[in-house]
Amino acid sequence: MEKDGRPNWDSPMQFVLACVSYAVGLGNVWRFPYLCQLHGGGGFLIPYLIMLLLEGLPLFYMELAIGQKMRLGSIGAWTSISPYLGGLGLASVVTSVYLCLYYNVINAWSFWYLFHSFQSVLPWAVCPINSNRTGPTEECEVATPTQYFFYRETLNISSSIEENGGIHTGQALCLVLAWAITYLFIVRGVKSTGKVVYFTATFPYLVLFIYLIRGVTLHGAINGLKYMFTPKMAELANPRAWINAATQIFFSLGLGFGSLIAFASYNQHNNNFQNQAIVVSLINSGTSIFASIVTFAIYGFKATLNYENCLDRMRLLLLNTFDLAEDAISMDSVLEWTEKLNTTYPEQFAQIADKVREGECNLEKELDTAVEGTGLAFIVYSEAIKNMPLPQLWSVLYFFMLLLLGMGSMLGNVTAIITPLRDFKIMSRMSNELFSGLVCVFCLLLGLGFTTTSGNYWFTIFNDYAATFSLLFIVLIEVIAVSYIYGIKRFEKDIEDMLGHRPNWYWKIMWAVTSPLLLIGLFIFYIINYIQGGTPTYQAWNKELGESAVTEYPVFGQVFIVLLLVSSVSCVPLTALYAFCRKRKDRAYEKRPSAVSTVSV
């Protein structure tokens, strides 16, 4: 125990694993492979690694330094740097609250899928039969069984954000379980979190490794891997690739939420966080690359399977229309037979010409369908899993890994809320357990809104807007505050105090010049994108067509988006204003003998 009685990590290893567990999350698995595919495969690694050096590492280092030095959560730490900047910490807490609300819903879905994997036939492998028992349900027939399971049975999604229905009880139960487990992990503060991260940080790698072996031995995996690793260098000229690389590094490391500050605040004063920062950032990026190898192997398998099924369908169509012997056409000769039959029996072929055109089989097209986010994790992956031998085992492993990744990140998210709030005197009178419990129950009750029938659309709003813009703003102000308001010289001295040596010129240049410039660039780009993009849209599930359609948000949706953005960003100027007014008030009472203690939070 330190002199101020703050709890500590049992060992520096726990701190490193906590950071790894927090940073390595679902985004590594479902966002990075998508970006890789979008921006020319292997070539994307170049802007990615450059951005890691230019902004990822320095900002990560900076947050750890602040947390370890100030030994307070984000609100207290920023107030210590400058009383006008307490709003930064508050903005971080607000953003963390938004994140907690919707992030655990993903864990709830993972639980739902995990529990449904304990069946002899995976429920997303086959369509349920309709009431006449003549065939599959309509919606399942136009879509695929995996899509049907996700949109209808998991979410019971309505057709637009305006239509609402009741709460999906299964989802609600899974959400309760997700929050119960989160509470279990954080109830004892860093003492319990520190033990849990040994497991949540390491086990996903085991699963990823098992999946790597399974993935590359699947039939057709090589197609996916070839597709990914053929670098298309032309993409490097596209500014979007660089911007996406910058934003991906930024969000992947979890900067700006206050979690890193919170974790570091439980460190020993002389903990060598410089090496730890480098290690964690490299592990995070390495995991992204590792995960995309696995993802592309699986993509390749799925695309090849779909392609071969398509060829088989074509083959059957030709056999049945022209009444040829069963072994006349093999899978390889489908295309040449199509040509032959077209020329020899043109009228008969014309009857099925439409079907042939519609069902044209193209491996490239199958590989090109780039998916990210929940669509990748819950639809594409589960479709690939159902075709593997012994699918129940792979399904359980996969969703368990998703759960660990998600829970590990949740630990950081909830700690980012609890640590700064506990630093306030009023809150610390309540016991640790009660306070954590209240936060969890609060987030649970609000999160139940995401389990309603239109819940997924609200989830998308939060996912796209709650943490993106505000984080850029927060971290931009953070780096400017540290470099120019607090001063690089003072910061250097603090680091020397903790580590025993000053940071070298690389770090200083990054903090003072490169990172702020990059962040300002990203910030401006986001604003331009938002304005140019017109009305924000979302993907609404159309159950008659069995696909998603792009729909505009209604007015209340757009207002809500603006509210989300404004509520976190405005904390900074409002708190600065509040501090300014208080300072003026206190200056008026300066003549009084009583001690002024405005900063002791």
Next chain:
Amino acid sequence: MLEKILLLLSLSLSVAEGLCKPGVGEAYKVRFSIKTALGDQAYPWNKNEMFLFRAALAFAMRDFTNGEEFGVSDIHPCNETQRVSFWFVVTRPKTMDLVDKGTVEMAIKKSRNRINGAFLLTDKTLEFDGIYPTLAAPVSPDTPPWLIVFGVVMGAVSVGIIALLVYPLVQRKLKKNMDADDEDSDEETGVKTAENGANDGIYNSTFSDDERFTQM
């Protein structure tokens, strides 16, 4: 190719050629996918198999009409192809009146499994064009299996939470009992948990780090 089809046509019963017209009236098309179903163990299609088919269909008609004595000669196939697909019509026993499509369909539906079994095929590999198989009713257990797994995990988590919450209380109680026995209880109770100590004490500014706070 075309010659082979003509040859097969000529092999079919000449009597029924008039009745059995593909695509017209009461005729049904049936398609066998023997190689797909049985792979290496596929049997070749020949006249004996065709006889078996006619016998199976006659059985289906007898079973459905409950006794009308359909025979093998009442099933008339035509237009046999290499695919192993052909059309057929059913006539009433002892007359040449065609049985309507509806009756034939219901008879086949009733005995579908038996017909499939006779050929070691399934609904997918022995297709009757236009007759959709009645799919098996889904097996729905009383308690959905996912709920069972959920219950187990939820129970374990609840036990864990309760244990973590109750354990320190129990420890404190035991400690208090131990202190009551010892003589130096005063010194022990002075050491409270860190939070109380940090908040209730008076902050001694002599040892404070001035640079900790920004100058206002």
